[in-house]
Amino acid sequence: MLGAAKAKKDYDLRSFENPVWLYAAIRNLLYRKGKAIELLTSFEPAFKMMGGWWQQLFGESEGKDGKGLFPVTAEFTADLHSLGQMIQQGQRNLFETMVRFAPPAKTVTVGSDWKNLDGLNYLEGRTLDFVDEQAFRGTVAAHVDGGVPVITMDMGELDDMKLGELFYFFELSCGISAYMLGVNPFNQPGVEFYKRNMFQLLGKPGYERK
Template identity: 45%
Template structure:
């Protein structure tokens, strides 16, 4: 269940302002659900309720094969080809890095160009039995392309011809350089639907194969996404959380607020915040329009950005994402909490008021106090409360944000599915690399 509250954004997001926006919201919702609108770009919208035949059996079988052949999976991708997978695995299998103790280790590469980072990863893999999962629609993106071929070469040195049995490719099923290369090499392939862009692809094999490898029940994730699909179909301001969230953001944007800070209180939400940032940044930041999507992780960032948020220039509003169960597993009714997270009685005088309290008590108190202080400081706040079983809730959250993002793009008057701005630096970078010896700035 996802609930959006806008009371903390008064007077900017008032009932009257929302009512005045209703005709635009109806038009945006109509465009979103019109199958002829943006045809070929909205496959994500109907994905949760469609029958995908044997695709999920194939994904699960591939994940089982990877886990039987390897003891760590390296997912190579960038942007939408890795952020969603990383968000899901971090939320549901925290600590599933190489040294982690939960689930099957899944690590990520190909999202930057640091030699040092890649060499450290290769060193870590020397004592392991790795598999590569390469995720790219075209195969032409610089960072994952470079990392893939370096990691592939490393595997081939170690395993020879059998290295191909450790390489899996998620790519366009019909065309593209990576598809052609995978066919030539005999790598096992899974499809990226041609009508779904990277940042909207979490619920496809792009995100679900790494999740399944990590030991996550992807069927439950998809069940949650279907619930989100059902909720987001409604043309109901108060019954459709995606419409209310998109409307509140748009009203704040129209009144001069320039930055939306997604606030989370659990470290495992950090990668979800990065996925959210790409989703909204690439979908809405164009034609000189759009909110700047930032994220803050409290309480840590209160000790670096808390001063600015409380008393700095009034340019940002907060969207507090309160995810039920994002902390440690809660004790069953009637059972005491884990004593390791209960502060003992024998504390120093300055900490006496903490004695007997568990860390989650402090977290809840901090959230309430921070929200109250920031509201009094003139910071508008939206609050998104998300409750439900872990895997299902993640699927529901993903679809909710995707729907709200697309609606917001229509309200802004921009195409929420393209990203022409990123091509500018790519053209210049490719020209430099093709011109001969690499020159710096």
Template identity: 45%
Template sequence: MVSLDTQHAQSFLDDGALADLKPQIEEAHEAVLNKTGKGSHMLGWRDLLLDPDDALLQDIEATAHRLRRDADVLLCLGIGGSYLGARAVISALTPYLSARQPDPPSPDTPEGQSMHPSQPPEVRFAGHHTSGAYLRELLSDLDGKSVFVNVISKSGTTLETALSFRVVRAWMHDQFDAPSDRIIITTDKEQGALNALHEANDFYKKYVIPDDVGGRFSVLTPVGLLPIAAAGIDIHSFFYGAVSACEEISADAEHDALRYAALRYLLLNDDYDVEALAVFEPKLRNIGRWWQQLFGESEGKEHTGLFPTVAQYTTDLHSIGQYMQQGQRNLMETFLMPKKDPASLSIPETEDDVDGLNYVAGKTMGDVTRAAYDGTAQAHANGGVPNVTIWFDALAPQPIGELLYFFEHAVAVSGYLLDVNPFNQPGVEDYKSEMYDRLDR
């Protein structure tokens, strides 16, 4: 279960402010539930949880099984919501350091097949920027490995992704006898360049991005589920964690997801216009990057919305910590904390105690993290930074699914509070237009 702790924010609000806002919160919540708000035709990310497609989950698992059997690397090509969700979940739920250990060499392993088929493939990402140096080095590093590609784009013409796919397809043709049998597309049901390429090349597999689901809300569609499943993560538990959160929030007009949206709205109206999502567990950093897109692209319209940024503590307390404590007082902080320590590691005692740290001997690194969090939240509040904490149960598939839906529902309600369409991104199209003009499209 996801919960919100507001003890370090209440004093920054006027008495009765949350109560006074309650009718607007309920109206925004009902607009999400009943599809009566702006952009309501793009609420498919809720519909897929209200009516789960278990056959699709099984199909994705079957494809992931082949990838785990035959691939050393799954290379995912996509930008924005086409990669941030999958990367966030995989980072949160897989080891920091690769657990893949080469099996003993076998003369019977056919060329182009995985050398260690019992392990999930390494999932890598490209197509989310325009660095030729990165792509060149990536392909050089993939030489000799069994590589499958999942290209993710609804239109198939998003420049960063399409260019990368063009380069990668040429490389695949040089590397493998049947490259098309190693390519999976995730795209529009009928339209777009990827469908035309699929017709011409008969790629191994195609998955559909629903018309009514935008990219930043697509992690619970094949966009996110296939890479996540290939990485060896239980997508059934992950998906149904989101289903559980959807049902819970839908039935509770005072849910913490709505309180989070309300508190952010009130602080924005009081000129707190920057929100830093702070994580202490590095595995959560990419959840922050996903959150940054979700909130930035959903709220940042018509000259309103909190500017979202991500901080990695305690690391960043030694860089921007001074600013957080005593800089401009225009920011709020949201701490994202698992209730359960991901891995308990005890601190040993030493006989000489030269470093003077025996006072923490016997404690765990998790105890130190908790002390750092408690101290930071209190110090920043004392310094004039309102902060809240979002707690979730553990770094496990079901709680992560619950957490992602919590944020999705909160940002939809928040967008309606701001009177913007939380499901479009017209400003993103502006940079594309200017870029295409300079490329003589």
């Protein structure tokens, strides 16, 4: 809550220098240029659950009247093995929003194996954070070269305050973005269709077929 309160104050800026406005404007510009999918990614494993929340937030808020970007998330580097080919050389109908965090205070150093069975001895003495940073840089360069627009969000240290700020940032930008599309971000009439069918099939009182 403290992080969200701080974000409310920081983002109360009526200017296109406001990161919330910029994010909403850029994603709508890309949508108008034919992009249909927004891929939210991060190299931080702890961000995975928030990615799922983001997916629901934007999916329910914008997906109306035949409009809206299809929100999907990926966890890097793991999902580079499953989605990397599609991102790199598939349809050019997506863009990527990549959320970055500062490395933790404690890190792990890569050791060596005298037989070098994994072929990774060249990394001896490097930290995992260093390896992660090079993976980030290489991935962004590859995706941009492949024609995928990449929005990077550098969030600094990952802590409770930062999570609160991110919740506020995405909620506010989602509302602005939805209004730019001309849809109401505060309802979700579409999800009632499957619920009604399901409750009818389950025999829930009040949902009898008419």
